[in-house]
Amino acid sequence: MQHQLGGKDMTMLVVDALGQPLHVRGDAALAGRTAELTNTLGAALIVQHPVYLPASCAGSCAPIVDGQGQLCGALAILGDCASDQPAMLALARMSANMIERQLFLASAPQGLTLHFHGRGAGLGTLQDGLASCSADGRAVMVNDAGLTQLGLPRAALASHTFPSLFGATLAELAERCRAAAPGLVSLRLRDGGTVHCRVQFWDSCDTMDRRDTASATATATVADGAHPGRRVRAGLGRLADLPSPLAATALGQLDMGDTRMAQVIAKLRKVAGTDIAVLITGETGSGKEWLAQAIHRDSPRARQPFVAINCASIPESLIESELFGYEDGAFTGARRKGSPGKIVAANGGTLFLDEIGDMPLPLQARLLRVLQERQVTPLGSARSIPVDIALVCATHRNLREQIEAHTFREDLYYRLNGLVVKLPALRERSDLPALLARVLAEDGAGCTLAPAVAGLLERHRWPGNLRQLRNVLRTAAVMAGPGEQIRPEHLADDFMDDLTPVIAGTEAASNDNAPALMLDQMELQLIQRTLAAHGGNTSAAARALGVSRNTIYRKLGMDRLAVA
Numbered sequence: 001m002q003h004q005l006g007g008k009d010m011t012m013l014v015v016d017a018l019g020q021p022l023h024v025r026g027d028a029a030l031a032g033r034t035a036e037l038t039n040t041l042g043a044a045l046i047v048q049h050p051v052y053l054p055a056s057c058a059g060s061c062a063p064i065v066d067g068q069g070q071l072c073g074a075l076a077i078l079g080d081c082a083s084d085q086p087a088m089l090a091l092a093r094m095s096a097n098m099i100e101r102q103l104f105l106a107s108a109p110q111g112l113t114l115h116f117h118g119r120g121a122g123l124g125t126l127q128d129g130l131a132s133c134s135a136d137g138r139a140v141m142v143n144d145a146g147l148t149q150l151g152l153p154r155a156a157l158a159s160h161t162f163p164s165l166f167g168a169t170l171a172e173l174a175e176r177c178r179a180a181a182p183g184l185v186s187l188r189l190r191d192g193g194t195v196h197c198r199v200q201f202w203d204s205c206d207t208m209d210r211r212d213t214a215s216a217t218a219t220a221t222v223a224d225g226a227h228p229g230r231r232v233r234a235g236l237g238r239l240a241d242l243p244s245p246l247a248a249t250a251l252g253q254l255d256m257g258d259t260r261m262a263q264v265i266a267k268l269r270k271v272a273g274t275d276i277a278v279l280i281t282g283e284t285g286s287g288k289e290w291l292a293q294a295i296h297r298d299s300p301r302a303r304q305p306f307v308a309i310n311c312a313s314i315p316e317s318l319i320e321s322e323l324f325g326y327e328d329g330a331f332t333g334a335r336r337k338g339s340p341g342k343i344v345a346a347n348g349g350t351l352f353l354d355e356i357g358d359m360p361l362p363l364q365a366r367l368l369r370v371l372q373e374r375q376v377t378p379l380g381s382a383r384s385i386p387v388d389i390a391l392v393c394a395t396h397r398n399l400r401e402q403i404e405a406h407t408f409r410e411d412l413y414y415r416l417n418g419l420v421v422k423l424p425a426l427r428e429r430s431d432l433p434a435l436l437a438r439v440l441a442e443d444g445a446g447c448t449l450a451p452a453v454a455g456l457l458e459r460h461r462w463p464g465n466l467r468q469l470r471n472v473l474r475t476a477a478v479m480a481g482p483g484e485q486i487r488p489e490h491l492a493d494d495f496m497d498d499l500t501p502v503i504a505g506t507e508a509a510s511n512d513n514a515p516a517l518m519l520d521q522m523e524l525q526l527i528q529r530t531l532a533a534h535g536g537n538t539s540a541a542a543r544a545l546g547v548s549r550n551t552i553y554r555k556l557g558m559d560r561l562a563v564a
């Protein structure tokens with residue numbers, strides 16, 4: 001929440017069901033001050049609905065219910081934010097919802113946990129339903145979002161079992177999980193509706209055939225303080241793990257079966273908790289920031305802030321104040337109250353400096369000083385603030401070359417490179433099918449891939465790496481429609497354009513030893529040459545040849561791939 005509030009002068013307050021403060025961030029005096037506040041918090045507790053607070057203690061408040069649907073407290077954001085009231089109410093409601101989900105998962109029966117939604121795209125969002133049941137499928141717990149989707153009042157839950165709600169026994173579900181190609185299972189409800197699900201089996205669940213599922217499942221330690229050491233079995237294997245306390249460790253979730261990725265993760269696990277600075281290199285979109293976040297989430301600092309700053313996207317003149325902060329009126333245009341800066345904001349947690357190679361030289365010297373002295377002096381201030389941060393940096397540049405070109409300080413480089421890890425480009429990874437399945441499950445609106453599309457995706461060079469992969473699949477899923485099969489015509493034109501030279505090149509190579517050029521082979525060569533002359537741009541080649549782009553795809557056999 002603090003991150004979302006972006007440094008606004010606000011107070012965050014969590015109270016129990018009796019309105020007693022449990023946790024205050026910010027102005028503790030404000031949190032306990034007014035009768036109106038107590039009354040309004042009380043109102044939120046009574047009506048069990050988010051409410052605005054009165055003007056005297058402006059803010060918003062949302063109730064929190066536990067996994068059994070019992071009211072257990074409320075969360076309030078207090079402070080003068082008249083113009084932002086709706087946003088604050090939404091933030092309070094969203095944060096309360098996140099707490100509720102954690103409470104639910106922490107008290108879930110140890111048989112199976114199901115995340116479900118009527119639309120595949122709803123999975124992994126705060127709106128997806130949660131259902132948990134005991135290993136025999138009898139005791140079922142469902143959160144409010146889940147009950148809404150099932151169309152059930154809470155009181156009716158007591159008379160249901162898992163099979164009576166979801167139309168399958170745990171053993172049947174385990175079987176479906178084994179067979180589910182993209183890591184997403186659909187269940188037909190008793191009322192005829194369908195929900196898309198991701199499933200996690202706890203180890204204690206006896207209904208699973210452990211021998212058969214060994215290759216398809218991942219065993220993971222729950223990264224949740226409430227249940228240290230609990231072990232879960234992810235029924236859909238690594239593909240379907242969710243970013244929840246029941247999922248594998250954050251780093252473990254990035255290991256999809258590629259050897260190089262596994263090595264990167266193994267190295268990072270060794271330095272977890274040591275505060276050794278990590279430098280991540282890799283092409284754009286290869287997942288450097290995601291990796292940095294996973295390092296943070298698996299570290300002892302996980303409950304402290306993760307603060308990211310992209311040195312390439314902030315104007316040079318602002319990096320200094322953004323990073324190191326500034327005193328009241330330190331420079332023209334400075335905010336009246338000054339700003340503590342990102343380094344101080346990350347105190348106790350992790351500072352992620354993305355595109356560190358783009359940091360201007362003078363600031364490199366300042367950063368080095370901060371890292372050595374472990375204290376920051378904001379602009380215009382004589383006072384130093386001690387800081388305790390773990391540092392993760394990333395770059396797609398070659399810092400050694402930059403050192404030789406005198407654009408990067410060698411001493412800073414050696415301070416940053418405690419451990420250097422290189423993320424493989426997507427085209428070098430051997431786990432593309434698993435990645436496709438995961439991204440589809442997360443972002444694919446329940447769609448599946450036609451085999452021909454899987455073939456096309458595997459041929460692609462992916463210059464934009466994981467970012468491009470996610471965008472291509474997300475757009476294709478929208479084109480195909482929820483729950484449909486993604487076919488070649490659903491892929492974006494520019495993606496097909498990028499792909500054409502690769503396929504054309506493959507065809508050309510395989511034609512080298514052809515004895516006599518038949519008419520269609522000449523035609524093929526003409527197309528290949530024209531494509532080459534137009535830099536692989538299918539539209540330009542089609543125009544030059546006076547044919548349609550589809551004709552080119554057809555002649556190159558890409559339509560055959562499409563129906564394979």
Ligand SMILES: Nc1ncnc2c1ncn2[C@@H]1O[C@H](COP(=O)(O)OP(=O)(O)OP(=O)(O)O)[C@@H](O)[C@H]1O
Nearest residue numbers: 254283284285286287288289290291396466467470
């Ligand atoms: N392990 C992953 N699995 C699936 N998708 C991922 C993964 N890692 C990253 N992505 C996707 O790729 C996008 C880009 O990732 P990220 O921002 O971490 O890349 P980056 O290497 O930091 O990029 P840049 O160099 O441009 O800053 C993410 O928003 C996400 O959609």
